[in-house]
Amino acid sequence: MDKKRFTHILLIIGVLSVFVSVPMAFAISDAYKGNIYQPGTLKPNDSKLKVKVGDPAPDFKLPSTSGEKVSLSQYRGKKNVILSFVPAAWTPVCSDQWPGYNIAKDFFNQYDAILLGITVDNIPTLFAWTNQMGHLWFPILSDFWPHGAVAKKYGVLRSDGVSERALLVIDKKGIIRYIDVHDINKRPPLEELMKALEKLK
Amino acid sequence: MKKYLIPLTIMILLFSVFAFPVLAANKPPEKGESLPAINLPIPKNLDERSYLGLSGSGTFKIPQIKAKVVIVEIYSMYCPYCQKDAPGVNELYRLIENNPDIKNKIKLIGIGAGNTPYEVEIFKKTYNVPFPLFPDKDYAIHKACGEVRTPYFMVIKINEDGTHQIVHTQLGNYPGAEPFLELVLKASGLK
Numbered sequence: 001m002d003k004k005r006f007t008h009i010l011l012i013i014g015v016l017s018v019f020v021s022v023p024m025a026f027a028i029s030d031a032y033k034g035n036i037y038q039p040g041t042l043k044p045n046d047s048k049l050k051v052k053v054g055d056p057a058p059d060f061k062l063p064s065t066s067g068e069k070v071s072l073s074q075y076r077g078k079k080n081v082i083l084s085f086v087p088a089a090w091t092p093v094c095s096d097q098w099p100g101y102n103i104a105k106d107f108f109n110q111y112d113a114i115l116l117g118i119t120v121d122n123i124p125t126l127f128a129w130t131n132q133m134g135h136l137w138f139p140i141l142s143d144f145w146p147h148g149a150v151a152k153k154y155g156v157l158r159s160d161g162v163s164e165r166a167l168l169v170i171d172k173k174g175i176i177r178y179i180d181v182h183d184i185n186k187r188p189p190l191e192e193l194m195k196a197l198e199k200l201k
Numbered sequence: 202m203k204k205y206l207i208p209l210t211i212m213i214l215l216f217s218v219f220a221f222p223v224l225a226a227n228k229p230p231e232k233g234e235s236l237p238a239i240n241l242p243i244p245k246n247l248d249e250r251s252y253l254g255l256s257g258s259g260t261f262k263i264p265q266i267k268a269k270v271v272i273v274e275i276y277s278m279y280c281p282y283c284q285k286d287a288p289g290v291n292e293l294y295r296l297i298e299n300n301p302d303i304k305n306k307i308k309l310i311g312i313g314a315g316n317t318p319y320e321v322e323i324f325k326k327t328y329n330v331p332f333p334l335f336p337d338k339d340y341a342i343h344k345a346c347g348e349v350r351t352p353y354f355m356v357i358k359i360n361e362d363g364t365h366q367i368v369h370t371q372l373g374n375y376p377g378a379e380p381f382l383e384l385v386l387k388a389s390g391l392k
Contacts, residue, residue, distance in 0.1 A: 028314055028343070029280035030350040030373040100279035100320065103327045134281050187279070191319035 029096065037090050044183040047164055050155030053179055057170040060150045062118065062141040065127045070116065070139050072170070080113040080200055081170040082193065085151060087162040089121045089129035093187050099133045100190065111197035116141055120148045120163055156181060169196045229347040230355060234367050236263055237345040241335045249333040253308060263357060264365040268308040270389045275346060275353040277314045278324035282373055283352045287328035292378035294332045306391060310335065314343035314351060358389045
């Protein structure tokens with residue numbers, strides 16, 4: 001095959017890949033009706049992690065939708081903690097992710113784990129958005145001000161000011177045991193997280 | 202022109218293989234239509250296999266289910282409305298199974314749009330779902346069904362000659378087990 005022909009084929013495959021790699025980014029529940037903003041396909045990752053597995057997890061204290069302030073250190077010695085950073089309220093994928101965790105409470109309990117949901121949205125936005133999901137059993141924290149400070153501390157703040165879709169598992173000693181900075185356009189499969197929790201046993 | 206022939210052929214082939222199914226369904230299946238091509242795995246679980254009247258292994262198509270009517274719910278474990286409706290849909294199953302007149306005529310299945318097998322299991326265990334649920338991990342069925350929002354209900358009438366027809370569809374608005382069963386019976390002509 002000559003070089004020119006090869007270039008043609010590559011070009012065509014490139015163009016086609018746009019069609020075939022349509023992201024699996026749906027907020028398909030009718031619960032949200034027309035209220036989900038469609039940002040289109042985004043760059044899968046757009047930040048540089050500042051922590052790694054084995055590091056002590058940086059502590060933080062953030063306001064929650066229930067009105068209380070929640071710190072990471074309050075769970076030290078008591079619970080394994082899963083930090084679930086999601087990019088933004090009222091967007092696809094994010095709107096699907098926490099309702100799924102909401103029915104898996106028993107599965108998280110098996111691993112003595114608490115989930116902390118975090119976005120850079122402010123409390124009123126988070127309050128309205130999470131109310132559409134039914135009653136969530138885990139705290140929802142606002143990393144709004146100083147904007148995205150916690151996301152930045154962990155290295156999951158994107159250049160446009162929203163966070164990555166990231167999951168971190170922190171054990172009872174406060175050590176990071178699992179990090180998944182997922183493709184922002186896709187929902188992380190639940191089994192991957194459960195496998196990480198299984199390793200804590 | 203000749204030099205473009207090979208790239209052009211490859212392009213057409215690739216496009217037809219990959220892109221067509223994605224673009225094929227631009228709207229959900231509706232009343233009066235046939236189902237899109239949906240292949241589901243024959244359940245490994247004996248009870249589920251016997252409930253659906255299937256045998257062997259491999260895949261099956263919904264009209265192969267041994268019934269006069271099949272109710273399909275496209276749902277997701279991540280969908281709050283599907284979660285809220287789950288107990289009511291279980292009740293529909295029980296109403297059917299406890300009525301000897303319709304027990305073997307109406308069957309119920311769920312397809313978890315974008316759900317992995319593990320996620321389907323979580324939904325099944327959380328709500329004690331008594332009827333077969335199938336994962337649609339890569340959204341393939343969801344796409345074939347015009348990327349419907351969830352929950353989406355389809356009532357399919359299976360004719361004696363093996364042909365089938367969708368006799369009712371509905372996005373959400375699940376009215377509860379009894380009214381929904383009444384609707385299914387009327388739409389399918391079983392009543």
